[in-house]
Structure formats: structure tokens, C-alpha cells
Amino acid sequence: GIQVEQSPPDLILQEGANSTLRCNFSDSVNNLQWFHQNPWGQLINLFYIPSGTKQNGRLSATTVATERYSLLYISSSQTTDSGVYFCADLKAAGNKLTFGGGTRVLVKP
Amino acid sequence: DGGITQSPKYLFRKEGQNVTLSCEQNLNHDAMYWYRQDPGQGLRLIYYSQIVNDFQKGDIAEGYSVSREKKESFPLTVTSAQKNPTAFYLCASSPGGMISGYTFGSGTRLTVV
Numbered sequence: 001g002i003q004v005e006q007s008p009p010d011l012i013l014q015e016g017a018n019s020t021l022r023c024n025f026s027d028s029v030n031n032l033q034w035f036h037q038n039p040w041g042q043l044i045n046l047f048y049i050p051s052g053t054k055q056n057g058r059l060s061a062t063t064v065a066t067e068r069y070s071l072l073y074i075s076s077s078q079t080t081d082s083g084v085y086f087c088a089d090l091k092a093a094g095n096k097l098t099f100g101g102g103t104r105v106l107v108k109p
Numbered sequence: 110d111g112g113i114t115q116s117p118k119y120l121f122r123k124e125g126q127n128v129t130l131s132c133e134q135n136l137n138h139d140a141m142y143w144y145r146q147d148p149g150q151g152l153r154l155i156y157y158s159q160i161v162n163d164f165q166k167g168d169i170a171e172g173y174s175v176s177r178e179k180k181e182s183f184p185l186t187v188t189s190a191q192k193n194p195t196a197f198y199l200c201a202s203s204p205g206g207m208i209s210g211y212t213f214g215s216g217t218r219l220t221v222v
Contacts, residue, residue, distance in 0.1 A: 001168075004151075033211070041197060043213040086151060090211070095140050095159070095203050096167070097211065099151035 002027045002089055004100035011105045013077045021103045023087035025068040031090035032063050032070050033097070038083045046072070046085075077107045112136065115200050115214035121222050122187070122194065130185045130217045132200035138212070139205030141183035145169060146197040146216075155198075158183055159205055187219065195221045 003026035013019055023032070034046040047054050047061040049070065054061055058077075063070040074081055084104050088097040113134045122128045134141065140159045144152040154167030158177040172191025177183055183202075187194045200214040 041199075041216040041218075043199065043201075045211055088152075095205060095211075096142070096154055096157060097144075097152070097201075099153075101149075101151045104149075 002029070002098050004087060004089065004098055006085075006087060006100035006103050008103060009101065011103055013074075013081075013105065013107045015077060015079060015107055015109050017077050017107075018073070018075045019077060019105070021072040021074070021085055021105075023070045023072070023100055025070075025089065027068070029063075029065060029068065029070075029089045032065075033088050033090055034061055034070070034072050035086045035088065036081075036083050037086065037102070043086075074105070077105075079107045079109055081105060082107050113200055113202055113212055113214035115198075115217050117217060118215070120217055120219045122219060124221055125189045127186055127188050128219065130187070130198055130200075130219070132183045132185065132214060133181055134183075134200075134202045134212075134214075135181060136202055136204075136212060137180070138202035138210070139180070140203045141177070142201040142203075143167075143173075143175065143183070143185045144199045144201065146199060152199060155185065194219055 005024045049061045049063045051065045058075045060073045084102040086102045088099045116131045142157040143155040156175040158164035174186045198217045204210045
């Protein structure tokens with residue numbers, strides 16, 4: 001099956017800083033999604049982004065499907081951005097998600 | 110409000126015991142899923158079900174069992190055959206046949222004592 005690698009594994013930011021998280025895939029991706037897991041374990045869907053660029057407030061994401069990677073941008077980070085960010089590919093057969101290992105983000109005040 | 114409810118939030122199990130984790134959704138979603146998360150790692154698929162009375166094994170099904178007797182419910186049993194059951198378990202649902210609308214529950218943290 002497809003392998004999903006995320007980098008960096010850990011990220012410490014000062015409040016207000018910008019950052020970029022990366023997701024690499026071993027095979028073609030069709031339905032890339034980004035999730036945020038808060039410190040209490042709740043997973044929230046941030047973006048469905050099979051290709052192109054999307055923005056939602058201070059977050060934006062870009063997927064270059066032909067080169068098998070996606071980027072998540074966090075601008076003007078806030079302490080509430082802390083948690084783990086996952087990318088995942090959704091396969092249409094069974095609607096199953098294959099997750100990367102995540103990037104753990106800590107935003108310090 | 111529509112959503113997914115997992116219970117209990119915390120569960121302690123003695124070695125050799127079976128335990129059942131509850132997952133209920135009122136989103137009218139056809140598909141439901143169970144994922145396992147170990148500390149510092151991503152999620153791995155245990156079982157999934159696309160319709161009532163049908164389910165398939167995921168990547169790490171050994172030592173687990175499920176049932177799907179109702180559309181709203183997809184309980185997961187962690188059996189004594191699961192050698193390392195301590196983990197965070199997340200249930201999810203999706204409309205099925207679509208590529209968006211994935212919704213997760215808040216999780217159950219299982220600890221073997």
C-alpha cells in the first residue's frame with residue numbers, strides 16, 4: 001500500500017511565527033486530506049485537497065499530485081494551533097484513510 | 110447536533126479479559142471505521158463497515174472483532190488475543206461512496222493493567 005511520510009516530526013514555534021509542514025507519498029494520491037488532532041485527541045478535518053491550493057483563515061494547503069507531496073502552511077501561529085497535524089490519503093475503495101506519522105506542533109506564548 | 114459518540118473515554122482492562130468499545134453516530138452515515146493510535150504514531154485501520162451486516166478487516170484486525178447490526182452502531186471488541194491492546198481507539202464515519210465528510214469521535218483510551 002501507499003506510504004505516507006511527514007516532516008518534520010516535531011515543531012516548536014513562538015506565537016506569531018509561520019511554518020510549513022510537508023507530506024510525501026510513495027505513490028499517486030487521489031484524495032489527500034489534512035487533519036488536526038487537538039491535545040485531547042479529537043481529530044478535525046482541515047482540508048480535502050487532491051490538488052491545487054486552498055485557504056481557510058490562517059491555514060492554507062497545497063498539493064502537487066504529480067510530484068506526490070502536499071504542504072500545510074500555518075501563518076501567525078497561535079497557541080490553539082498546538083497539536084498533531086496528519087495528512088492522509090483516502091482511497092475510494094472502502095473510503096479508507098492511510099495516515100502519515102504526523103507532525104507534533106507546540107506553539108509557545 | 111449530529112456527531113459520533115464514543116464511550117467510555119477511559120477504560121482499564123485486566124490481562125485476559127475482553128472489552129467492548131462503543132461507537133454510535135447520528136449522522137446517517139453508511140460507512141463506519143475503527144482506528145488505533147499508539148503514542149507518537151499515526152492512525153492504523155482495524156476494521157471498517159460500508160453497510161449494515163457487513164464489515165471488512167483493516168490493516169491490524171488480529172485480536173479484534175466488530176459487529177454492524179444497526180446503521181448507527183459499530184462496537185469494537187478487544188479480545189484477549191490482542192497482545193498489546195493499550196492504545197487510543199478512534200471511531201469514524203463517512204457518508205460512503207463519497208470522498209469527503211469523514212467525521213471522528215473523541216476516542217477511547219484503553220489501558221491494560
